[in-house]
Amino acid sequence: MQYSIVPLFATTALLAGCISLSVPGGFSPVQGPLSHQSPVPTYTAKMSGLLSGTIAVSLTNGELCQGPWAFVSKTIPNNANSRAASPEPPDMAADWDHVYGTGFYTAHVVGNKLYARATLTGNSGSVIYVELSNETNTRGNTKGVAQDNHGNVFKVSVYN
Numbered sequence: 001m002q003y004s005i006v007p008l009f010a011t012t013a014l015l016a017g018c019i020s021l022s023v024p025g026g027f028s029p030v031q032g033p034l035s036h037q038s039p040v041p042t043y044t045a046k047m048s049g050l051l052s053g054t055i056a057v058s059l060t061n062g063e064l065c066q067g068p069w070a071f072v073s074k075t076i077p078n079n080a081n082s083r084a085a086s087p088e089p090p091d092m093a094a095d096w097d098h099v100y101g102t103g104f105y106t107a108h109v110v111g112n113k114l115y116a117r118a119t120l121t122g123n124s125g126s127v128i129y130v131e132l133s134n135e136t137n138t139r140g141n142t143k144g145v146a147q148d149n150h151g152n153v154f155k156v157s158v159y160n
Contacts, residue, residue, distance in 0.1 A: 021158075022048040022160045025144075027057055027128075028036055030099055032152035048159060055118050055130060065128050089129045093146040096131070099155045109133045119130035125149075130156060 015052040020090040025045035045057045049069065096105035109115060112133050119127040132144040144156030 021050050021053075022046060023158060025055075025071075025156060025158045027146055027154040027156055029152050030155050032148075033150065034152045043154075055120055055121060057128060058120065059126065061124070062125040063122040063126055064128050065120040065122035066123075067118050067120040069116050069130065069132070071113075072115045072117055089119060090133050090147060092129065092145055092147060095147055095153050098153060099145050100143065108135050128154075132156065132158065 002095040014115050021111040023046075027039055027045055028137075029037075034041060041060050043057050043059055045055060046068070048055065048056045052070040054066060054070065055069050056064060058064055093105040093109075096109055097103065100108075110132075112135050114134040114137055116132045118130040118132075120126075120130060122128075128146050129148075130144060131147040132142055134142040139160050142158040142160060144158065146154040146156050
């Protein structure tokens with residue numbers, strides 16, 4: 001008796017689309033008002049997705065900031081309306097260098113294919129801009145920075 005392998009591949013492909021990777025993380029303030037508190041707070045984060053996904057960060061005041069993340073495209077859209085719908089994130093090159101050392105952004109982030117951004121909005125008005133990079137595409141090598149609309153800069157740790 002001979003069986004077709006097509007249903008097996010179709011089922012596997014269908015199930016693979018339903019699987020979502022979820023990893024914990026942390027946001028630690030390194031500059032700004034939060035970095036001067038004693039003890040310095042660390043916010044817990046949950047990051048999900050494979051090629052895109054969501055990030056959720058719980059702040060100590062109970063505010064939940066969340067939003068989608070996606071890899072940064074190498075092409076810049078010509079459509080001016082797309083910028084109006086999605087505001088340009090701040091330039092965070094200096095934040096990368098502050099957190100990981102002078103020249104880190106140029107040496108390890110610029111041109112990296114695994115470079116993602118997110119804008120997280122909170123239910124009490126906070127906005128957090130996040131950038132993540134995994135230069136070597138290896139587990140445990142994801143690094144990141146974030147800045148909020150309250151003057152804080154964060155080191156983002158991803159516990160994968």
